[in-house]
Amino acid sequence: MSSYIGQSVKRLEDKRFLTGKGHYTDDIILPQQTYAYIIRSPYAHARIVKIDISAAESAKGVVAIFKGKEIADEGIAGVPCGWQVDFKNGETMKEPPHPLLVVDKVRHLGDGVVVVIAESKAEARDAAELVEIEYDVLEAVIDPKKAAQAGAPLVHEDCPNNMCFDWELGNPKADVDAAMGKAHHVTSLEFVNQRVIPNAMEPRAAIGDYQVATDKYTLYTSSQNPHLIRLLMCAFVLGIPEHKVRVVSPDVGGGFGSKIFHYAEEALMIWCSRKLERPVKWTSDRSEAFLTDAHGRDHVTEAKMGFDADGKIMALRVNTYANLGAYLSTFAPAVPTYLHGTLMQGLYTTPLINIDVTATFTHTTAVDAYRGAGRPEATYLLERMFDLAALEMNVDPAELRFKNFIPAFDGVEQEGYQTQVALQYDSGDYEPVLKRALEMVGYDKFRAEQAAQSNGKLLGIGFSTYIEACGIAPSAVVGALGARAGLYESAQVRVQPTGKVSVFTGSHSHGQGHETTFAQVVADKMGIPLEDVDIVHGDSDSVAFGMGTYGSRSLAVGGSAIVKSIEKVLEKGAKIAAHLLEANPDDLDYAEGKWTVKGTDKSVGFGDVSLTAYVPHNYPEGLEPGLDFSSFYDPANFTYPFGAHIAIVEIDKETGKVDLKRFIAVDDVGNVINPMIVDGQIHGGLAQGIGQALFEGAIYDDTGQLINGSYMDYCMPRADDLPSFEIDRTVTPCPHNPLGVKGAGEAGCIGSTPAVVNAVVDALWKGGFKVKDVAMPMTSQRVWTAMQSETV
Amino acid sequence: MIPSTFEYKKASSVDEAISLLTEDAKLLAGGHSLIPAMKLRLNQPSSLIDISDIDALKGISDGGDHVLIGAAATHADIAHSALVKGACSMISDGAEQIGDIQVRNKGTIGGSLAHADPAADWPALVIAADAIIVMQGASGSREVAAASFFTGFYETALAENEIITAIKIPKLTTGSSSTYVKFSQPASRFAIVGCAVVKNMDEAGEVGNIKVAITGVSEKAYRDHAVEDELMGQPLNQDVINAAASKAASRVDVMSDHYASQEYRKHLASVYVKKALQNLI
C-alpha cells in the first residue's frame, strides 16, 4: 500500500515560495531592533595601526560601535573548529583563533574589523564611512602550495610554513611506488581544482535578541543546522547557558554547504545584543557574501595512475595541497581528508592507493564544505586520470572503466566492499549505470559523427563514473577520525488527539523539499493522508535536537529517525487498538490507517486510537496516555550513491568557446521517495558542477584582492548556458537504513565536473591538440590558448 | 549595498532637467550603470535628476533621411522598433544583444552613450551607423558626430551640464547593409569584442564605402581604419575579408583583463571582423 512513496508529489512548500511568502531571517523585524554594519578589511594581510571611531560615534542614529579588542577583553577567543586532523607525526592540528572581530591584524580580504550598530541599516552604513582605520599592509600568500614554502608570509605567527596539518591514507608509499614502477603505462597529471564561491540565493543574515527580563537569547540565522550553531556558540564561543538559548533558522534560501558553519557574525550579533539589550540584525550584502561565505575546493594536486598491459589499474598515488583559507571553518579539516582521501578507490578495484594531503593557511577567505565537499575533488582527480589514460593508451574510456569496475555486491548476500582507503561501500552495481548512459548517448553513432566532423568545430565526449559517501555519518566512526560531534539525527513524531501528525526533524530544509518528501514517508508509513502531516524544522525550541542538513544526509539519517519514531507510535497504537478491539496486539494488522483483527472485519481507525491515547477512559492498564515518540538514529555506515555522467561538447576552433551540447546523467541514489524532487536535485547539482568546469572560479591577485567579487565578473551558470539534461536512474537500495535511500543532493555536482573537462580534452585531442589538461574554468581564452601551444 | 544619501528629483522637461543639473547632481535614466555604482559608493552624487519619464526624450520617430531616437528610449524599445529595423537593421539587432531582458527593459541608449563603457555595445553601433548625437545645455543645442563623441576611457564630448536628447541614425541607402556581431563576456555579457559594420557596394560590385567600428577592445570604441583601408575598392570575397580581418585592432592599444589577454582579444577582434564581413557577403 504505497500511495505516496515513489510519487512525484508537488512540493508542499512551493506555495509560499512561489507566491513570495517565504519568511527568511531578513524578513524578521523585532521590536526595538537595531542594525549592524561590519567594516571589513580592504586588504588581505595588514597590521591595524589605528582605529578612530570618534566621528562615527556621534553620527546620526548610531547606537554603538565595537572593536575586536572589547570582545577579546572579555576572554572570547572566537569561533571553534568542529573537526581535528592531527599531523602525521602525531602533533596536534594547528588551530589558530578565529576572532569575532580581529584585534590587531587582518588575515583576508573581508576580515571583520569594526561593527557599527545604528537605528537603521542606512545610518549604520553611513556612520561606517566615518570610521578611520589605518593599516600597515603586509605581503600576502594566496596559493596553498606556495604557502608551505620557506619564506612565505605567515598567516599566523605560530603556524610554521602555514601548515595546519599533513595527513596520509592508504597503502604504504613504498608499495604503491613499487607497483607504479612495474606499470605498463603511468598517467600523471598536475592540476588545480579551483576555488569556487557558493553564491546561495539568500545571503547570510543573523539577528541576536537578548531579553533581559527572561535572561534568554534568541538567534535567528540563515543556517543549515541551528542546533549545532547553538551548541558551538554556547559551549565554545560565548560560554552562555544552552538551555537559555534558542536558535531559529526560518526559511533559508539555499546553502550548498556554506551555511553549515558557525560564523563569527552569529556569535557577534548575540554578543552585541547582550551588550545593548536590544535586538541586532546583520544582513550580508552580495559583495560581502563573496568575501565572507566559506568558499569551496581549492586544491593543487599531483597524481599518478599506473596500469598493466591489460588496462587494469595497478596503483594510484596522490599528493594534494589543500587551501584552508585564513581561519579554520567548522568542518574545513575534514574536507580534503576524510571526505576526499577516502574516496580515492572510486568505483575501481585499484589494489594500491596512497594519498598525501598538506593543508595550509593562506590570506584568503576560509574554505570549507561546498556541495559535495571533498568528493567532487576526489571524483575530479580519478575521472580526469581515467579519460586521460584512455587517450594516452589509445583505448576506449568506457571500456577502460568496465575493465576496472568493482563487481556488483548488494551488501546483504554479498559483503560490502572494503576499500584501500578506510571506507566499506554498502552496496553497488556499477556496470548498469554506464551501460545505460552509453545507450542514451548513442555511443557508436557519436564516435562516427566525431570522426566525420569537419565544420570548424571540434566534437568531444567525456565520461565520469563516480561514487560518493553520503548519509553522513556513523558517529563512532567519524569520532575516531577527528569529528568533534556525533552525526546522528533526531525526530519526534507527535500524533495530535485528532489523529493529525506533527513531525519535528533535526534535518533542515533550505531548498531540498523535506516538507514534501518527509511528509510522503510519514503519510505512507502511517497510512494517513498527506494533508494530515506537518513537518517542523529549524527551531531549537520545537525540535529536540538536530545535526542539520549537509552531506546528502537528510533522508538517509533524518528520514530514518522519523521511521523509527513512526514504528514506536504504531507499536503503542497497536496496544490501544487491541484494547479497544478486545484482541491481542499480535493478532492485529495495520494498513490504510486502521488496525484490523486478522481474518475478521473488526477494526479501529488511527483517529480513534489517537483520541483514545489523549482521552484514556477506556484504556489499557499500565499504559501511559499520549502518542508522541522521539528517536535518534545513528547510521551504521555511510551510504554510497554512484552514477555515470557523459558530456558532449563542441569547441569553436576560432574562439575556443566551449558549447555544452548534451549532458547525460544516470545516477543511483538508492530508493527514491519523490522522483521529481530527486530530478530537481540532480539538475541543480549538474548546473553547479558544470558551472565549475566552464564558468566559475575565484580569482585572487598576488596581493589577495578578489578580482571577480561580483556577478559582473564571477560567472554563474545560467539556463541558456546549459542543454536540456538527459537523466535516468538505476536503483540499488541501501542495505542498512530502513528506507533503502542513499542521498541525492550532491550527486549531480560530484559527477559532472570531470565529464565536461574530459569532453573538452577529448575534443582537443581528437582535433590534433594533444593537451593533457585545460585549467578550470575552461574559458574560451584557455581553450584557445591550449590550441595555440600544443599543436601536433 | 546602500548608497550614500542623495536627493531625488523627477524632471518633467528637458529644460527642467538642465536647470537642475548642478555640480554634484547626476542624471538618472535606466539606472543600470549608475545605481550599481552608487550602491558600491563608487559614485556619490548629491542628487539624482530622473529623466526617464520625460516624454520628449522617449520617442522613436521618422526624420526623413534618418530615424530620431530619444535618449531615454530603452534598449528594448529600440530592439522592437520596426522603424529602426527598416532604417538600419544592426541597430535593432545590436540592441537585442545587450545584457538580459531586465537590462534591456530599463537601460537607455542615452545612458549608455553618456556612460561610455569601453565594452558597451552602443558606441560601436552609433559609430558604424555614422549617427549624430544631439545634446542640449543651458546655452542651447548642438550635434556631434558619433565618431568624435567618445574621447577616452569612460569619457565623452558631453559637457558637465549637458544632456543627450536624441540620436539620429541615418537610414541606409540602397545597396547598403549592416550587421553587428559580438563575443560576450560570459558573466556580464558586455562585449569582449563587438563589431558593427555598415557597407555600401558601388556599381562595380566593389566596396564603395565601409565603416567598421569595434567596441570592447580598446579604451573606447573606434573606427578601425586599418580594416577599412584593406576593403575599399575591393570585391567582398573570402580572401579580401581574411586579409582585412587580419588587420583588426592593429592600430590601437588593446586592453587586457582576466577574461581576455591582449593577444586573445586582438585575435577575437580579427575573428569578429571576419564574421561581420561574412554576414554582409
Ligand SMILES: Cc1cc2nc3c(=O)[nH]c(=O)nc-3n(C[C@H](O)[C@H](O)[C@H](O)COP(=O)(O)OP(=O)(O)OC[C@H]3O[C@@H](n4cnc5c(N)ncnc54)[C@H](O)[C@@H]3O)c2cc1C
Ligand atoms: C547586468 C547588466 C548587464 C549589462 N549588459 C550590457 C551589455 O551587454 N551591453 C551594454 O552595452 N550594456 C550593458 N549593460 C549596461 C546597460 O546597458 C546600461 O543600461 C547602460 O549602460 C546605461 O544606461 P542607463 O539608462 O541605465 O543609464 P544610467 O545608469 O541611468 O546612467 C548612466 C550614466 O549616464 C548618465 N546619463 C543617463 N542618461 C543621460 C542623458 N540622456 N544625457 C546625459 N547623461 C545621461 C547618468 O548621469 C550616468 O552618469 C548592462 C548592465 C547591467 C546591470
